[in-house]
Amino acid sequence: MIIDLPDTTVSQVAKQLVRVREEGGAVALGRVLTLVIAARNGVAEAAIDAANDASREHPMRVIVLTTGEGPSKLDAQIRVGGDAGASEVVVLRAYGAAASNEESLITGLLLPDAPVVAWWPEEAPTDAAASPLGRIAQRRITDAATSPDVRDRLALLGKTHAPGDTDLAWTRLTHWREQLAAVLDQPPFETVIGAEVHGSAASPSTALLAAWLQMALDVPVRWSYEDPEEWQEGIKSVRLHRSGGDILLERPSAGVAVLTQPGQPDHELHLPRRTLRECLAEELRRLDADVLYGRVITEGWERLGPPETGA
Numbered sequence: 622m623i624i625d626l627p628d629t630t631v632s633q634v635a636k637q638l639v640r641v642r643e644e645g646g647a648v649a650l651g652r653v654l655t656l657v658i659a660a661r662n663g664v665a666e667a668a669i670d671a672a673n674d675a676s677r678e679h680p681m682r683v684i685v686l687t688t689g690e691g692p693s694k695l696d697a698q699i700r701v702g703g704d705a706g707a708s709e710v711v712v713l714r715a716y717g718a719a720a721s722n723e724e725s726l727i728t729g730l731l732l733p734d735a736p737v738v739a740w741w742p743e744e745a746p747t748d749a750a751a752s753p754l755g756r757i758a759q760r761r762i763t764d765a766a767t768s769p770d771v772r773d774r775l776a777l778l779g780k781t782h783a784p785g786d787t788d789l790a791w792t793r794l795t796h797w798r799e800q801l802a803a804v805l806d807q808p809p810f811e812t813v814i815g816a817e818v819h820g821s822a823a824s825p826s827t828a829l830l831a832a833w834l835q836m837a838l839d840v841p842v843r844w845s846y847e848d849p850e851e852w853q854e855g856i857k858s859v860r861l862h863r864s865g866g867d868i869l870l871e872r873p874s875a876g877v878a879v880l881t882q883p884g885q886p887d888h889e890l891h892l893p894r895r896t897l898r899e900c901l902a903e904e905l906r907r908l909d910a911d912v913l914y915g916r917v918i919t920e921g922w923e924r925l926g927p928p929e930t931g932a
Contacts, residue, residue: 623704626697631729634697634711638730641701641709652708654736654905657727657754658685661743665712667897668742673706674898679905682732683710686754688720695719695726724753736760736908740901743767750783762904764789765825775825779922784910790825791914792900796892797830797856797870804868804880805861813838815862822846824855828928832921834859845929855894 624641626634658668665685672683683705693716700710711730720726731737739749739758746752749761765788768774778788805813816834820827831844847857858871866883870890873879878892 622700622702624699624701626699628694629697630695631713631726634699634713635729637699638709638711641699652680652682652732652735654679654681654738654908655730655732656681656683656708656905657737657739657758658683659723659739659741659754660685660687662687662689662714664742668740669710669712671897671901673708673710675902675905676706676708678902681708681905682730682735683708684727684730685710685712686723686726687712687714688723689714689716691716693717693719722753724757727754728757731757738762738905738908742897747777748781749786750781759785759908760904761786762789762901763787766790766793766823768825771823771825772828775828775918775922779918782915782918784915786918787904787911787914788825788918789897789900789904791829791911791917792903793826793855793895794830794833795903796895797826797859798833800870800878800880800890800892801834801859801861804870804882809865811863811865813840813861813863815840816842817858817860817862818842818844818856819847819858820844820856821853822849823853826855828922828925829917830856830859832925833917835925836917836921842925843929844925 624637626637656672658672660668665687669683669685696714698712713726715726737758738760739754740762742764744767745763746755749755749763755761763778765771765774765778816838818827818831818834827844827846831842835842854872854875856872858869861868869881871879872892876893878890880888880890
């Protein structure tokens with residue numbers, strides 16, 4: 622069910638939400654958090670789709686805020702039932718002066734006594750934690766992959782990092798980190814003496830994986846970008862150097878990885894790029910600070926040298 626509320630106020634939207642709940646169209650009980658999405662009109666629907674999918678694991682209220690120029694006005698839309706997954710979605714489209722105070726537009730619609738997560742699917746504030754939406758959120762999700770200059774964006778994330786910040790470029794690395802950790806937990810338990818990471822120039826995950834390896838293993842890590850005409854699918858390969866021979870985890874094509882180790886047959890692994898829904902659902906599983914990400918984006922990033930080749 623979709624309810625349109627043109628030229629409205631936050632108070633009227635809140636009353637309509639109560640009315641819908643009382644009439645049995647939606648049940649607020651069981652909502653575990655409020656997800657606030659700040660997005661332009663062009664990406665809002667994709668973000669809502671991802672949130673609706675993730676809501677089946679994390680029932681929540683989703684508040685989508687888009688702003689624009691023009692005469693002062695607030696248009697709203699409420700989506701419940703089949704149009705909202707396991708969540709209830711409130712879409713706010715604010716124009717002109719009505720868009721000048723993002724915090725006031727959101728606070729009247731937050732679930733009482735529930736954590737708040739803010740998500741910027743595309744362009745994020747320079748300092749997410751200090752932004753109007755960031756100040757009311759326990760967790761703040763950005764995506765460095767949407768920045769035109771990946772390296773500058775990562776440097777800025779490290780400079781402005783605050784507990785509760787996270788980035789989907791880091792979340793996309795979860796399966797890579799799990800695979801590499803699993804390999805090192807197996808015999809012959811030789812010390813890693815160096816590492817190499819290769820990936821797409823458009824993927825900040827390439828640099829974050831290199832920073833994580835350097836920090837976790839305390840070894841030199843070389844990293845470089847692949848030719849964009851040959852590889853645009855995020856991480857391409859990771860090579861760990863050991864005295865008894867190298868470990869190589871490489872994706873020859875999107876979705877498939879091959880693990881090569883000395884004295885063992887090659888293993889083909891299912892390692893696709895993670896979807897937006899998967900990454901968002903993972904981030905919503907924890908509402909405390911991601912300490913490891915914080916160390917990687919600050920300490921690890923500062924120690925990491927520049928890539929060997931530009932793109």
